[in-house]
Every structure is written in structure tokens, then in C-alpha cells.
Amino acid sequence: xxxxxxxxxxxxxxxxxxxxxxxxxxxxxxxxxxxxxxxxxxxxxxxxxxxxxxxxxxxxxxxxxxxxxxxxxxxxxxxxxxxxxxxxxxxxxxxxxxxxxxxxxxxxxxxxxxxxxxxxxxxxxxxxxxxxxxxxxxxxxxxxxxxxxxxxxxxxxxxxxxxxxxxxxxxxxxxxxxxxxxxxxxxxxxxxxxxxxxxxxxxxxxxxxxxxxxxxxxxxxxxxxxxxxxxxxxxxxxxxxxxxxxxxxxxxxxxxxxxxxxxxxxxxxxxxxxxxxxxxxxxxxxxxxxxxxxxxxxxxxxxxxxxxxxxxxxxxxxxxxxxxxxxxxxxxxxxxxxxxxxxxxxxxxxxxxxxxxxxxxxxxxxxxxxxxxxxxxxxxxxxxxxxxxxxxxx
Amino acid sequence: xxxxxxxxxxxxxxxxxxxxxxxxxxxxxxxxxxxxxxxxxxxxxxxxxxxxxxxxxxxxxxxxxxxxxxxxxxxxxxxxxxxxxxxxxxxxxxxxxxxxxxxxxxxxxxxxxxxxxxxxxxxxxxxxxxxxxxxxxxxxxxxxxxxxxxxxxxxxxxxxxxxxxxxxxxxxxxxxxxxxxxxxxxxxxxxxxxxxxxxxxxxxxxxxxxxxxxxxxxxxxxxxxxxxxxxxxxxxxxxxxxxxxxxxxxxxxxxxxxxxxxxxxxxxxxxxxxxxxxxxxxxxxxxxxxxxxxxxxxxxxxxxxxxxxxxxxxxxxxxxxxxxxxxxxxxxxxxxxxxxxxxxxxxxxxxxxxxxxxxxxxxxxxxxxxxxxxxxxxxxxxxxxxxxxxxxxx
Numbered sequence: 010x011x012x013x014x015x016x017x018x019x020x021x022x023x024x025x026x027x028x029x030x031x032x033x034x035x036x037x038x039x040x041x042x043x044x045x046x047x048x049x050x051x052x053x054x055x056x057x058x059x060x061x062x063x064x065x066x067x068x069x070x071x072x073x074x075x076x077x078x079x080x081x082x083x084x085x086x087x088x089x090x091x092x093x094x095x096x097x098x099x100x101x102x103x104x105x106x107x108x109x110x111x112x113x114x115x116x117x118x119x120x121x122x123x124x125x126x127x128x129x130x131x132x133x134x135x136x137x138x139x140x141x142x143x144x145x146x147x148x149x150x151x152x153x154x155x156x157x158x159x160x161x162x163x164x165x166x167x168x169x170x171x172x173x174x175x176x177x178x179x180x181x182x183x184x185x186x187x188x189x190x191x192x193x194x195x196x197x198x199x200x201x202x203x204x205x206x207x208x209x210x211x212x213x214x215x216x217x218x219x220x221x222x223x224x225x226x227x228x229x230x231x232x233x234x235x236x237x238x239x240x241x242x243x244x245x246x247x248x249x250x251x252x253x254x255x256x257x258x259x260x261x262x263x264x265x266x267x268x269x270x271x272x273x274x275x276x277x278x279x280x281x282x283x284x285x286x287x288x289x290x291x292x293x294x295x296x297x298x299x300x301x302x303x304x305x306x307x308x309x310x311x312x313x314x315x316x317x318x319x320x321x322x323x324x325x326x327x328x329x330x331x332x333x334x335x336x337x338x339x340x341x342x343x344x345x346x347x348x349x350x351x352x353x354x355x356x357x358x359x360x361x362x363x364x365x366x367x368x369x370x371x372x373x374x375x376x377x378x379x380x381x382x383x384x385x386x387x388x389x390x391x392x393x394x395x396x397x398x399x400x401x402x403x
Numbered sequence: 404x405x406x407x408x409x410x411x412x413x414x415x416x417x418x419x420x421x422x423x424x425x426x427x428x429x430x431x432x433x434x435x436x437x438x439x440x441x442x443x444x445x446x447x448x449x450x451x452x453x454x455x456x457x458x459x460x461x462x463x464x465x466x467x468x469x470x471x472x473x474x475x476x477x478x479x480x481x482x483x484x485x486x487x488x489x490x491x492x493x494x495x496x497x498x499x500x501x502x503x504x505x506x507x508x509x510x511x512x513x514x515x516x517x518x519x520x521x522x523x524x525x526x527x528x529x530x531x532x533x534x535x536x537x538x539x540x541x542x543x544x545x546x547x548x549x550x551x552x553x554x555x556x557x558x559x560x561x562x563x564x565x566x567x568x569x570x571x572x573x574x575x576x577x578x579x580x581x582x583x584x585x586x587x588x589x590x591x592x593x594x595x596x597x598x599x600x601x602x603x604x605x606x607x608x609x610x611x612x613x614x615x616x617x618x619x620x621x622x623x624x625x626x627x628x629x630x631x632x633x634x635x636x637x638x639x640x641x642x643x644x645x646x647x648x649x650x651x652x653x654x655x656x657x658x659x660x661x662x663x664x665x666x667x668x669x670x671x672x673x674x675x676x677x678x679x680x681x682x683x684x685x686x687x688x689x690x691x692x693x694x695x696x697x698x699x700x701x702x703x704x705x706x707x708x709x710x711x712x713x714x715x716x717x718x719x720x721x722x723x724x725x726x727x728x729x730x731x732x733x734x735x736x737x738x739x740x741x742x743x744x745x746x747x748x749x750x751x752x753x754x755x756x757x758x759x760x761x762x763x764x765x766x767x768x769x770x771x772x773x774x775x776x777x778x779x780x781x782x783x784x785x786x787x788x789x790x791x792x793x794x795x796x797x
Contacts, residue, residue: 035495037432039477039792040518058475058518081452081748083433083477101429122750124434124452171706171751172770191770216665216707236708236728271610272684290666312565312795313610314630334630354475355793356516357565376566376585398433399749399790401706 032064032103038083041100042352042394044363044370045075045088046387052088053386054100057354057361057394060372060382064103070094070110076117076391079398080142081124086393087142089118095129097145100395107145111138119169122401126190128175130167137164137177137188139196148194155182166211166222166264168402170235178208178222185211185222185233185242204231204242212264213402221245223264232292245292249279266306270313270333277304277318284318286336298336301327306350310375311357315339319348328362330378340378344371349389355396363389426458426497432477435494436746436788438757438764439469439482440781446482447780448494451748451755451788454766454776458497464488464504470511470785473792474536475518480787481536483512489523491539494789501539505532513563516795520584522569524561531558531571531582533590542588549576560605560616560658562796564629572602572616579605579616579627579636598625598636606658607796615639617658626686639686643673662703662710664727669710671698678712680730692730695721700744704769705751709733713742722756724772734772738765743783749790757783 032054041063043052050072054063069075071092078087085106088096093112098105112131119128126148128139136152153162162181170176173190185204188196206226213220213235220233222242229249231242262277269275274287278297284304286296302324308317316331326346332339346366353360359381362371370389372382397403426448435457437446444466448457463469465486472481479500482490487506492499506525513522520542522533530546547556556575564570567584579598582590600620607614607629616625616636623643625636656671663669668681672691678698680690696718702711710725720740726733740760747754753775756765764783766776791797 033429035427035429037474037476037478037495039432039473039789040475079433080431081434081750082431084431101431123752171708173752216705218665218706218708271612311610312612314565314612356475356795358517358567395433396793399793401750 044386044389045072045391047390048388069096077393078120083395083398121173130164132163135161135163153179168213171217176220210264217401268307268309268316275307275316277307350391352392361392438780438783439785441784442782463490471787472514477789477792503539515567524558526557529555529557547573562607565611570614604658611795660700662701664707669701744785746786755786
């Protein structure tokens with residue numbers, strides 16, 4: 010065979026691979042995922058075993074800050090857009106099966122533990138809307154009203170909690186609300202007041218017990234034990250937040266970018282080149298790890314032995330890997346310009362990395378730190394694998 | 404419409420539901436699972452959202468003590484039979500895609516973190532065989548030889564560990580071995596000697612760090628920190644095991660039937676009507692909960708707020724639910740004769756229960772303890788939902 014013929018053969022084989030890798034096939038969905046193409050309002054559906062893209066889904070509106078949750082069968086992705094759009098995408102066929110523009114301006118959403126309700130948190134008008142996960146019909150609106158005049162607050166930090174509940178924070182009201190749908194589609198709402206000024210984001214622990222909200226308006230964080238909401242919110246980590254800022258803060262770090270290991274929580278210091286290490290039982294700081302830049306996502310590898318960190322502009326071409334035992338940097342990699350997000354495969358053998366300004370998603374082996382594959386994606390941001398369907402608070 | 408017509412309509416609708424619910428459809432696999440029909444050597448494939456059976460897969464040999472792991476796409480179930488049979492089942496089409504009878508007598512298996520290797524632990528001839536997960540071709544045999552004469556030990560307690568490793572115990576040799584496939588298909592084997600007499604079963608913690616083997620030949624358990632195998636095995640929980648037996652022991656409890664919550668491990672007392680409560684950091688007993696019978700499986704609801712317990716013959720018609728905060732019985736249910744196994748849906752909203760002698764699998768709401776549905780299954784034993792694909796050590 011001539012060199013030219015060999016080249017043609019390679020192209021034919023590659024084209025055939027693309028054809029068989031597309032949408033509409035009978036296949037398992039446990040190893041699928043989506044990558045958000047932020048600028049073009051599209052998703053790429055990816056196969057994390059073959060490390061390839063299956064294709065593109067278009068028409069999803071403004072996807073800056075978009076996030077995604079999954080149906081319990083891991084077939085449907087619910088995409089929360091910045092423009093209030095909520096879209097249900099069939100990742101097996103690559104089609105939009107339902108879409109509503111349900112508010113003017115919204116941020117994030119969640120799916121109930123039983124998979125029947127999808128909730129969206131809205132800035133404007135401030136509140137939470139809850140939809141039927143099957144049809145996207147409105148089930149319930151919860152306006153985030155507060156004060157004597159009935160003003161409405163922006164809602165942030167929305168998450169699911171065990172028992173068909175949603176938990177969220179009211180930025181303008183300084184409150185945390187628990188909406189309980191366990192007795193049907195009429196929510197019983199528990200209001201926790203005076204949690205602190207301007208909660209701006211939140212996380213829930215993997216068991217769904219502890220809800221932690223970051224405070225923009227003052228130091229520290231608000232912690233609610235969802236086993237005991239009657240105790241209200243407790244202030245933890247005094248000094249965390251706006252209190253100490255030797256450097257300009259490029260971005261308040263997401264709280265979902267906290268890493269929880271067996272004994273510790275690792276969190277991004279605000280405005281500093283440090284990762285804070287906190288005892289999970291006492292919520293007291295026990296150490297700091299100096300790092301390359303201002304940390305954005307601080308994520309535990311699923312086995313809890315390493316914590317991977319990416320950074321804010323202008324030092325965002327790098328990932329550092331912290332060894333959890335020694336609390337030192339074990340390794341540094343430079344994937345390329347604008348590393349926006351990382352997503353581990355569920356058992357932690359590989360990690361997917363968005364390199365926005367190189368229009369690439371890279372897949373790394375987490376044992377050797379070698380790059381295994383690259384997928385071409387236009388301005389990638391968030392990566393969401395379907396194993397999230399089976400986790401509380403994701 | 405007359406009453407008779409209504410009845411006909413209901414039957415037609417029910418029949419249509421059965422027809423559309425079968426194999427071969429394009430669908431997500433995140434909410435599927437299998438139930439082992441022990442006596443007839445069959446699996447039923449179930450849909451945990453619709454709470455129905457999709458159909459039966461036959462020809463799997465002797466399925467007493469059978470266990471199942473899943474491919475990373477959650478499409479293929481690997482079934483480990485008692486007779487040495489290893490069968491790969493496509494749960495989307497309900498067909499056997501590969502089957503080998505790889506030993507005379509075997510117990511359990513595991514799949515590597517990257518999904519490429521399936522390992523089986525064998526009694527006879529004693530050792531571990533490792534297969535290509537795609538084809539079931541033999542990749543590597545690891546004979547469990549020990550002593551001057553090169554005798555072979557029964558192998559038990561096989562589990563996957565992060566980094567393409569398998570860990571297992573040698574019953575006759577009193578050793579724990581770690582087989583590391585991270586550099587290819589030639590395993591590097593680390594032998595930990597003198598772990599204690601007759602390890603009979605084992606578990607690994609959810610992060611894959613701690614491997615705990617029960618000892619049949621003496622008191623206590625052997626603990627290996629897989630971050631530090633060079634430290635060998637440490638003896639924990641002196642007195643646990645054969646040491647104290649006021650009642651005849653009907654069955655040595657499985658170690659995979661231990662519940663791990665945030666701070667505690669809950670484990671079945673051997674030969675006593677008690678669940679032991681142990682501090683996870685020190686591995687010291689801190690309390691006991693009196694229960695209905697000799698516990699078999701002691702399982703944490705995924706949110707860690709409750710621990711569900713079933714019991715050995717002759718008190719095996721009951722499940723008790725322990726409240727993790729107060730360490731008291733919160734509720735007791737009586738599903739029926741011979742409750743063999745329980746499997747929670749991954750976010751813990753429901754639990755599937757095998758009631759062997761009633762030929763039923765029941766689905767309960769874990770918040771209300773109400774029975775939601777029943778699936779007819781012939782002599783059901785183990786229940787395995789596909790979300791296991793994404794967990795370390797399951």
C-alpha cells in the first residue's frame with residue numbers, strides 16, 4: 010500500500026468512527042456527559058470512555074454561568090441558562106425535548122432526590138420556580154419576599170436536599186429557606202432569618218446534611234444543620250470572605266468549588282494565593298497551602314488523596330495538585346490558556362479540563378498526570394458527567 | 404362506561420405498559436438494575452423509576468451467593484456465580500454477550516476503576532483471575548500460592564481500589580495482597596503477611612483507602628491503610644468475631660454489610676442481637692444498639708441519617724431502622740418471610756427489598772416507610788442498581 014493510500018484509509022476509518030459515534034444509538038448513558046460551549050449557546054455531548062464528542066446540541070440561549078443536572082435515568086440533561094432559560098436535552102438523541110424561559114435572569118438549579126421536580130433560582134423576579142421534571146410544566150412558584158413592603162430578593166445557592174427538599178439563600182434578605190415537597194406539590198417553607206449579610210453562594214455536603222452559605226457583606230460563613238433547622242444558622246470561619254484582601258479579588262470563588270476529604274475541607278482563600286485547610290468537625294482553620302494564584306475550584310479527587318486547584322485570571326493557565334497527607338504541592342500542570350473547569354470521572358481515574366482560550370477539553374490520567382486525549386470544543390466552560398445524577402447536591 | 408368496560412380498559416392499559424417496557428429500547432441506563440433469582444439461575448432486569456421488571460435473562464448457572472458489578476457506561480452487568488461462571492449481560496437488550504466458566508468454585512469479583520479489567524476470586528483453584536472487561540479474555544492469573552510447598556489458598560474479600568488495583572485476602576495463608584495493574588496487564592503484587600488467621604471476608608471504605616478483613620480464626624479484624632501498605636496490617640476491634648458468642652452463629656455476617664456514616668461505622672455483632680457502633684477515626688467501639696435478631700446487613704441510607712438492618716434466620720422477616728443521632732430504633736417493618744437483601748436508590752429516596760420466600764421484591768419510600776410497589780421475582784436474593792458503576796469498592 011502506498012503512503013497516499015494509507016492516508017486515505019486512515020481518513021475513511023476516522024470518518025466511520027465519527028459516523029458510528031453519533032446520536033440515536035442504543036447505548037448505556039453512565040459514561041456520557043456534556044460540555045457547555047459558552048459563547049455559542051451550545052452543548053457538546055461527550056463519551057468519557059471513548060474520550061470523544063458525540064455531537065452538538067444547539068438553541069439553548071445564553072449559557073454564560075450555565076449549569077446542568079441530570080434525570081435519574083441519566084438520559085436527560087436540564088440546562089440552566091443565565092437568561093432564565095431552562096432546557097431539557099435528550100443526550101441520547103441530541104435533541105431539545107422541552108424548553109421554557111421562566112424568568113429574566115437566573116442562576117443555577119437543582120433536581121429533587123426522587124427526580125420528579127426541577128427547581129430554578131431567579132434573580133429577577135427574585136424567587137424559585139419548581140417544574141415537573143417530565144414536562145417542564147410549572148408546579149410551584151416560591152417568591153422570595155421579605156420585609157414589610159414585600160420586596161423580592163435575588164435567590165442564590167439553590168441545592169437539593171434529601172427528602173424532596175430544596176434549600177436556597179436570599180441575597181437581599183440575609184435568609185436561608187428550606188422548601189419541603191415531601192407531602193406533594195405544595196411546599197412547606199421553613200425560613201431561617203438573620204443568617205448574615207448578602208449570602209452570595211452556597212454548598213451542601215455530600216450527605217446532604219450541612220448547608221454552608223458564603224457571605225458577601227461580612228466575614229465568615231453561615232452553616233445550617235439540616236437535621237436541625239430549628240437551631241438556625243451558625244457562623245463559622247470568622248475572617249473568611251471579605252475580611253482580608255491583600256490582593257484585588259478577581260472573582261468571589263464558588264462554594265461548590267470546595268473539596269471535602271475524610272477529615273478536612275479545602276477551600277479557596279478570597280483574594281490570596283492560598284488554599285485554606287479546615288477541620289470538618291470543628292470548622293476551624295488548621296493550615297494554609299501556598300499556591301500559584303487565586304484559587305477558583307478546589308476539588309478533591311474522588312479517592313480523597315489529592316486536591317486539584319485551578320486559578321483566577323491572569324494566572325489561569327495552570328492546575329496545581331495538593332497532596333492531602335503532606336499538604337504540599339505534589340505536581341503542577343499547564344493545560345493552556347483559561348482553565349475554567351475540571352470534572353473527575355466518578356471513580357477518579359481521569360479528569361476532564363476545560364481550556365477555554367485554546368478551544369479544547371483535555372482528558373488527563375490522574376495517576377500519571379499525562380494527557381490522554383483532547384476534544385475540540387468552542388470556548389468550553391462547565392463539564393458535567395452523568396454520574397452526577399446519583400449524587401446529593403450536584 | 405360500565406364497570407366491566409372500565410376493567411377491560413385497565414387490563415389493556417396494563418398490557419400496553421408491559422409491552423412498551425421491554426428490552427431493546429433507546430433509554431437511559433442510570434435507573435436500571437438487576438435482581439438475582441437464586442434458585443433458577445436467572446436475573447430480572449428492573450427499572451427503578453417505573454418500579455417494574457423489564458424482563459428476564461437466563462442461563463447464568465449457579466447463582467447462590469452471586470454478586471454483580473457494572474461497566475462504566477452502566478449497560479453491562481458482570482455476574483459472578485458460585486460455580487466459577489462469569490457472565491457479561493447486556494441489560495438494554497436482555498442478552499448474554501459473553502460467558503466463561505473460569506474456575507470450579509468462586510466467590511465474588513470486582514471491576515477496575517477505569518472499567519477495563521474484571522477480576523474474580525476463586526476458592527478452587529485458589530487465586531484471582533483477571534479478564535478483559537470487553538471480551539472476557541483472560542488477561543492475567545494470580546495463583547494464591549503460599550508456604551514452602553506452594554499450596555494455594557482460597558481467596559476472599561476481593562475489591563477494586565483506586566489506581567487500577569485489586570485487593571484480596573488469602574483465607575488459608577492469612578495474607579492480604581494488592582495487585583497493581585497501573586503499568587499494564589502485568590500485575591505488581593504486594594504481599595502483606597501475618598494479618599491474622601483465616602480472613603473470611605473484607606470491605607473497603609468508600610474512598611478506597613481502608614481495607615478491613617474479618618478473621619474467622621481469631622478475634623478482631625485486620626486493617627490495611629492502602630495509602631501506606633508498607634505499614635502492614637493493624638489489628639482493630641479486639642473481641643470482634645469469634646470471641647464472644649452467647650448464641651449459635653447462623654451465618655458470619657458479610658463485611659460489605661457495614662454502614663459507614665460521617666463519624667461512625669455500624670457493624671453486625673457476631674452471634675448477638677446487637678449492632679455495634681464504632682468511631683471511624685479510632686476504630687474503637689462506642690456503643691451498642693439492641694436489635695430484633697442477629698444482624699446480617701447493616702446499611703446506611705445514603706444521607707447517613709438512618710441505618711437499616713436485616714436479620715439472620717429464624718428472625719428474618721423484619722427490618723429495623725436505627726436513628727443515627729439517638730442510636731435507637733426509629734421504626735420496624737415486616738416485609739415478609741426471608742428478607743435477604745436491601746438496595747437503596749443512589750440518593751436514598753427509596754429502598755428495594757428482597758423477600759425471598761414470598762417471591763417478591765418490595766420498594767419502600769424511605770421517608771414514610773410506606774411500601775410503594777411490589778415486583779414479582781422468583782426467590783430473589785441480591786439487588787444491584789447501576790449507580791454502583793460509579794462507586795469505588797462496589
